[in-house]
Amino acid sequence: MATRAEFLERIRREVRRTPGLFPASAAERPPRPAEARAAVRRQMAERWPEALERFRQEFERVNGLFHRAAGLEEVAGVIRDLAREKDAHELITWASAELGLDLRGSLESQGLSIVAAPADGRDDARGRYREAAARAPIGVTGADFALAETGTLILLSGPGRPHSTSLLPDTHVAIFGKDRLLETLEQVGIMLEALHLDAARSMSGSVVSFITGPSRTADIELTLTRGVHGPKEVHAIFVEAR
Amino acid sequence: MSNQASTKPFAERAAVALRDTFLQEALTIATTKFIGLRKDSFAGFPQGEALRDRARAIKEATLQRLDDYLERLADNVERLGGHVHWATTGDEARETILRLCRDRRVKMAVKSKSMATEEIELNDALEQAGVVPVETDLGEYIIQLAHEKPSHIIAPAIHKTKGQVADLFSREVGQRLPADPEVLTAVARKELRQKFLQADMGITGANFAVADTGTIVLVTNEGNGRMVTSLPRIHVAVMGIEKVIPSMTDLMVFLAILARSATGQKLSVYTTLVRGPRQAREVEGPEEFHLILMDNGRSRQIAGELREALYCLRCGACLNVCPVYRQIGGHAYGHTYPGPIGILLTAMLKGDRAVKELAHASSLCGACHEVCPVRIDIPRMLIELRHRLDRERIAPLAERLVFKTFRRLLTSPALFRLSVALGRVAQRPFVRNGRLRSLPLVFAKWTRTRDLPPVATQTFTQRWKGLR
Incomplete structure (x- = not known):
């Protein structure tokens, strides 16, 4: 096994042997990502209605199911109806603080049991959550970004926001407001560059998941089949009051 | 398996494929479908052409400072608590994983689709070491049960009928299953779900690795990539050194064209950006993260004639349009990477001798060059390769004589x-x-x-x- 120094020295030697095929540079990063992010936010504060419409179209094109809710009560209503339709009695969710709303009050009274992700990763809490995640038919999360041009939900993992919530259940429900809408992948790039420079975030091992519709495969005779490993259904609930 | 296949001469392997009527039909249907999907996707995407130029420039720019970017990637992975391993050869990459399995008493490893681990024939090695490797991409799972090799970079089991898949799955679960893709997919979901939850190790490749942030990027449609990186206690990612890119801004350029080129999707269902092991206070994620940076012949081409092949994103678009691939499929090539780009990658990884015959398995029509998302000039390199085979006297004597004679006649x-x-x-x-x-x-x-x-x-x- 080569050491790091030996390995890199060999690469360096080869790199120096050639000027390359043509003069080229990588994509230009935003010089001040935080400012670029603020500019995107200002832009989207104006443009979100168009972005929402585009998001809905693209999301439905990839077989996502879109809902619009006026406020918390309606969100709970959508989830309650879904649970009824699926005959589901148990839900897993992100921690309430991460979700930005507490569903427990309005859903537990309907006979649904809710397991929220623990806000820290102590071993016993972790084990309990994993068991619930492996069992629960519905998982409820927020969405950090909703990308209009591709109908993609983008979720950052972290304390209180495990990825299994959006992965193990048959049905994934993501709740978001207008401040999460983005129009282009380029804007996502700006957000991720800015995120990376946030001191608090840069040390966290967060996973960023781009989710574009339900899990799918066409590996058997090119027949499109949904829900091979991840959710069979993905719902996005847009909350107007946010 | 791939070595076994390559003991027969290429012409014989091709002849077998040409006589296989199911394969012929499956190839035509699949490649025609992929061509159409890709074409439609780019037709509605006017900025696509400019993005392809940018993606190409990013790949070239990265190679011009590959040492720096690898160093930055490694620093960031280590800063986050991950371990970086430097594997000069495929053997070293394999040994590193086997050692990790031994030291951590790993009994089962779940894998998401990875050409890098195919390249080092990891599954055989794991089995011999007493570790159960489980392929979790549906196509890879099928061919693992059939003890075969992938026949297409992104659709590994296109050569299998649903009847054959039903037979394989029936044997696996001990119950007669119908030849219905929906039913078979549900069976795979159930079987593999248990394995995701039980496995000690998750093994992945990497579609990209972002130097700036120490992020590994996995693109899948099924969600197995997410399972493999989040549920087992150890995550090992194996990547060729050419997969590194500088920044998140660059990543967005590639994401915009990768899925369009492969399946015609705007984005694949899941794009997963993973950084290091689980951090304090996180509920999930592996306790350990290992990144294996593998050279295995790549660095020789940084200043070599096959440099451009190092841009490859493994999207499979050049396979679908190739008149040779469309006739013979992936297995006839006899190596890990099939298709036009596969010939170049095989030459890169295994040397010129390995492609003595394959170098001619191209009509040089240029369709591959046209569809490549990073515009790799595959025909140019194939011609150079043929020239080199002649110059180095690897090509058969008769072939060299014919060309020599031909040149005499044409130049006088x-x-x-x-x-x-x-x-x-x-x-x-x-x-x-x-x-x-x-x-x-x-x-x-x-x-x-x-x-x-x-x-x-x-x-x-x-x-x-x-x-x-």
Whole structure:
């Protein structure tokens, strides 16, 4: 096994042997990502209605199911109806603080049991959550970004926001407001560059998941089949009051 | 398996594929479908062409400072608590994983689709070491059960019928299953879900690795990539050194064209950006993260003739459009990477000798160059490869003699005119209905599968004179 120094020295030697095929540079990063992010936010504060419409179209094109809710009560209503339709009695969710709303009050009274992700990763809490995640038919999360041009939900993992919530259940429900809408992948790039420079975030091992519709495969005779490993259904609930 | 396949000469492997009627039909349907999906996707995406140029420039720029970017990637992975391993050869990459399995008492490893682990034939090695490797991409799972190799970079089991898949799955679960893709997919979901939750190790490749942030990027449609990176206690990612890119901004350029080129999707269902092991206070994620940076012959080409092949994103678009791949499929190539780019990658990883025959498995029509998202000039490199095989005397003597003779004739006007005149006389007994259908001696091989137009009664120059 080569050491790091030996390995890199060999690469360096080869790199120096050639000027390359043509003069080229990588994509230009935003010089001040935080400012670029603020500019995107200002832009989207104006443009979100168009972005929402585009998001809905693209999301439905990839077989996502879109809902619009006026406020918390309606969100709970959508989830309650879904649970009824699926005959589901148990839900897993992100921690309430991460979700930005507490569903427990309005859903537990309907006979649904809710397991929220623990806000820290102590071993016993972790084990309990994993068991619930492996069992629960519905998982409820927020969405950090909703990308209009591709109908993609983008979720950052972290304390209180495990990825299994959006992965193990048959049905994934993501709740978001207008401040999460983005129009282009380029804007996502700006957000991720800015995120990376946030001191608090840069040390966290967060996973960023781009989710574009339900899990799918066409590996058997090119027949499109949904829900091979991840959710069979993905719902996005847009909350107007946010 | 792949080594076994490659012991037969390429022509025989190709002949087997050409006689396989199911394979012929499956290949036509699949490749035609992928071509259409890709075309439609780019048709509605006017900025696509400019993005392809940018993606190409990013790949080139990264190679120009590959040492720096690898160093930055490694620093960031380590800063986050991950471990970086430097594997000069495929053997070293494999040994590193086997050692990790031994030290951590790993019994089962779940894998998401990875060409890098195919390249080092990791599954066989794991099995021999007493570790159960489980492929979790549905296509890979099918071919693992069938003890075969992938036949397409992104659709590994396109050569299998649903009946064959039903047989394989029935044997696995001990119950007769119908040949219904929906049912079979549900069975795989159930079988593999248990394995995701039980496995000690998750093994992945990487579609990209972002140097700035120490992020590994996995693109999947099924969600197995997410399972494999989040549920087992150890995550090992194996990547070729050319997969590193500088920044998140660069990543967005690639994401915009990768899925469009592969399946015509705007984005694949899941794009997963993973950084290091689980951090304090996180509920999930592996306790350990290992990144294996693998050279295995790549660095020799940084200043070599195959440099451009290091841009490859493994999207499979060049396979679908290749008139040779469309006829013979992936297995006939006999190596991990099939198709036009596969010939170049095989030469890169295994040396020129490995592609002595494959270098000619291309009509040089240029379709691969046209669809490549990063515009790799595959035909140019194939011609260079053929030239080198000749120069290094790896090509068979007969082939070298033919080309040598041909060059003599073409570079001397007098000799050329003489040979044309001789040919016109010599061909007489063999012309049938205006075609040369069967020639004797060394020329027989050529006319066995194709006709030749005869040498014209008048040369162009003679006719030109007549016209005036």
